[in-house]
Amino acid sequence: MNPEIFREYDIRGIVGDDADINEEVMERLGMAFAAYLRGKKKYNRVVIARDGRLSGKSLSNAVIDGLTACGLDVIDLGMVPTPVLYYGLQTLEVDGGLMLTASHNPKNYNGMKVAVGKGTIFGAEIQKLGAIAQKGVFPLSKKKSVTITRMNLCDKYIARVRRGISLQRKLKVVVDAGNGVGGLVAVPLYEALGCEVIPLYCEVDGNFPNHHPDPTKEENLQHLIRAVKKHKADVGIGFDGDVDRLGGCDERGKMLAGDRLLTLFARDILQQKPGSVILGEVKCSRSFYEDVEKRGGKSIMWRTGHSHIKAAMKKFNAQLAGELSGHIFFKHRWYGFDDAIYGGARLLELLAKEDKALSEHFVDFPNRFATPEIEFNCPDNKKFKVVKQATDYFKKTLKLDVVTIDGARIEFPDGWGLLRASNTAPKLVMRVEADTRKRMKEIEALVRDKVLELNG
Numbered sequence: 258m259n260p261e262i263f264r265e266y267d268i269r270g271i272v273g274d275d276a277d278i279n280e281e282v283m284e285r286l287g288m289a290f291a292a293y294l295r296g297k298k299k300y301n302r303v304v305i306a307r308d309g310r311l312s313g314k315s316l317s318n319a320v321i322d323g324l325t326a327c328g329l330d331v332i333d334l335g336m337v338p339t340p341v342l343y344y345g346l347q348t349l350e351v352d353g354g355l356m357l358t359a360s361h362n363p364k365n366y367n368g369m370k371v372a373v374g375k376g377t378i379f380g381a382e383i384q385k386l387g388a389i390a391q392k393g394v395f396p397l398s399k400k401k402s403v404t405i406t407r408m409n410l411c412d413k414y415i416a417r418v419r420r421g422i423s424l425q426r427k428l429k430v431v432v433d434a435g436n437g438v439g440g441l442v443a444v445p446l447y448e449a450l451g452c453e454v455i456p457l458y459c460e461v462d463g464n465f466p467n468h469h470p471d472p473t474k475e476e477n478l479q480h481l482i483r484a485v486k487k488h489k490a491d492v493g494i495g496f497d498g499d500v501d502r503l504g505g506c507d508e509r510g511k512m513l514a515g516d517r518l519l520t521l522f523a524r525d526i527l528q529q530k531p532g533s534v535i536l537g538e539v540k541c542s543r544s545f546y547e548d549v550e551k552r553g554g555k556s557i558m559w560r561t562g563h564s565h566i567k568a569a570m571k572k573f574n575a576q577l578a579g580e581l582s583g584h585i586f587f588k589h590r591w592y593g594f595d596d597a598i599y600g601g602a603r604l605l606e607l608l609a610k611e612d613k614a615l616s617e618h619f620v621d622f623p624n625r626f627a628t629p630e631i632e633f634n635c636p637d638n639k640k641f642k643v644v645k646q647a648t649d650y651f652k653k654t655l656k657l658d659v660v661t662i663d664g665a666r667i668e669f670p671d672g673w674g675l676l677r678a679s680n681t682a683p684k685l686v687m688r689v690e691a692d693t694r695k696r697m698k699e700i701e702a703l704v705r706d707k708v709l710e711l712n713g
Contacts, residue, residue: 258282261637262368263387265680266379266564269359269368272312278367280319287323288397289390290355290371294329297373299352302404306334306342307357308499309438311463312367317357320369321405328398332406336461338438338500339370340596344414346375347592358499361471364463379564415446421590422450422602424609429453429490432601433481433505435470436462439496443598452605455488457481470497472504473582475512482510492608492615494601501563502583503597503604507615516541518604519579520548521618525607526577526589527552533589536569536578538562539663539675540630540688544623560663562680563595581630581688625672626697627690631705635685635712640678643685643711647676650707667704671696674704685712 259277262270268286270277294300303324307313313336321331334345342356353373359366371378371386378386430452434440440459447454457480458467468477472495485493485506495504505513516537523535527549535549538561549556559569559578566578566586576589584595591599608615635643648665651657660666664677664686672691679686687704691697 258285258391260387260391263383265383266377266562267368267370268383268387269362269366269681271365272316272367273365278312278316280315283316283319283369284323284326285390285393286369286386287320287355288327288395289323289386290353291324291327291329292389292395293386294352294373295327295396299373300329302330302332302351304332304334304342304345304349304351304354305357306337306339306345306354308339309336309436309461309463310357310359310364310367310498313357313463316367320355320357325403325405326398327396328400328403330404330406332408334408334410336438336441337411338442338598340500340594340598341410341414341442343372343592343594343596344417345410346372347594348413349410356499360499361469361497361502363469364465376567377564379562379568411442415442415449418446418599418602419449422606424451424606426609426612427451427453428492428605428609429455429488430605431455431457431481431484431488431490431493432459433457433472433478433484433493433495434459434500435468435472435477435496435498436460436465437470437496437498437500439500439598443494443496443500443601446598446602447605450602450605455484455490457484465498472497472502473515478504478506478512482506482512486510492604494604496597497583500597501595503585503600504583505601507619509614509616511616515579515581515583515585516545517619517622518583518600519577519585520545520622521607522577522579522585522587522600522603523549523554524552525603527554530576530589533576534573536566536573536575536586538566538580539660539666539677540581541579542625542627542690543673544625547623558660558662558666561677566595567593625690625692626694628688628697628701631687631701632679633685633687633708633712635678635683637683639712640683640685643708644676644678646711647704647707667700669700672700674700676704676708
């Protein structure tokens with residue numbers, strides 16, 4: 258078993274008989290999870306689900322074989338969005354759960370997100386699970402029978418969202434699921450909320466034949482943008498493959514970045530619950546943090562990563578959190594997990610409150626300039642060292658303020674530059690924002706030159 262499949266937030270690798278992820282590996286991971294739960298004194302029943310990847314069903318069956326071999330009862334939700342699995346953790350009597358997905362990775366990948374109790378594990382706990390799997394000593398059961406229950410939780414999820422959200426006017430929305438599993442739930446939900454829904458690539462197809470299901474990349478939104486303009490829709494909503502990331506475009510076809518959506522949601526929540534704590538991450542725009550503070554909220558910058566964010570939300574009692582990548586977490590009126598379907602419903606609710614276009618909600622947003630995420634290949638055993646050396650240079654040599662909660666966010670009076678090590682790949686990630694395009698390019702060159710020097 259390749260130890261590199263055990264990442265910071267999840268387990269992930271290439272699928273194949275001779276590759277990192279296959280049925281034998283997944284059965285072993287099922288048994289390892291049972292052993293891990295036994296160590297936590299939580300050992301009775303777990304919930305499992307999968308997204309629409311081609312390998313999902315056979316791998317899910319293998320995991321179930323491993324779980325049941327160790328005496329765990331299993332609730333199998335089948336093929337559903339990740340948020341439905343998360344909803345199951347909140348509402349079912351289970352000790353943990355497994356979501357088989359590789360999120361927005363290419364189609365030949367698969368893996369799993371791992372939950373104990375109501376929340377996902379990460380970091381050292383993922384590595385503990387990996388160590389159990391590598392050791393291969395599992396608590397095989399002597400029970401005469403275990404229970405595997407097939408359950409449709411989507412209808413209950415839809416009913417729960419509908420109880421908390423109502424729209425004050427009818428909207429026209431295009432939903433692009435990118436042939437992931439989002440359309441299975443989002444289309445009937447938004448229709449039930451009273452919207453006219455135009456589905457785009459809502460048929461599940463793990464080959465992703467139309468475009469890759471990653472709504473943070475503008476090239477993946479082109480079909481959605483064209484459909485919004487063609488149908489004169491109020492908004493376009495896009496999902497990633499397992500539907501924990503939200504993207505889209507306004508009625509003019511302008512892309513909705515994660516931090517801009519987060520700012521919009523923060524304004525809405527601060528009107529309803531003044532003084533709320535709102536969480537962002539190191540890649541979010543300075544405008545987001547300034548806007549929250551200006552409107553009486555308390556903004557906190559945190560580490561990138563859905564598991565880190567969820568833990569911080571509990572720590573600070575945050576009502577809302579989000580990432581540039583489109584992970585949006587609502588504790589306000591919801592459960593605090595990243596849920597693009599629910600986030601889309603909240604966007605529709607917000608938009609329906611007033612008779613004005615979505616683009617008009619952004620007219621007072623500062624017009625700052627930002628690069629996309631820029632990646633540099635860098636070996637896993639070197640990337641954190643490069644970030645540390647860059648931090649020392651900008652902090653000690655150039656005497657700049659550097660935020661080190663996750664990598665190095667170098668603060669300038671008129672902008673910032675971020676350098677961090679990817680937690681999911683052998684890469685360094687850079688992003689820059691500034692008040693002018695000229696200054697953005699200057700900061701980008703300054704940070705890039707230092708990265709290239711240190712990275713060799």
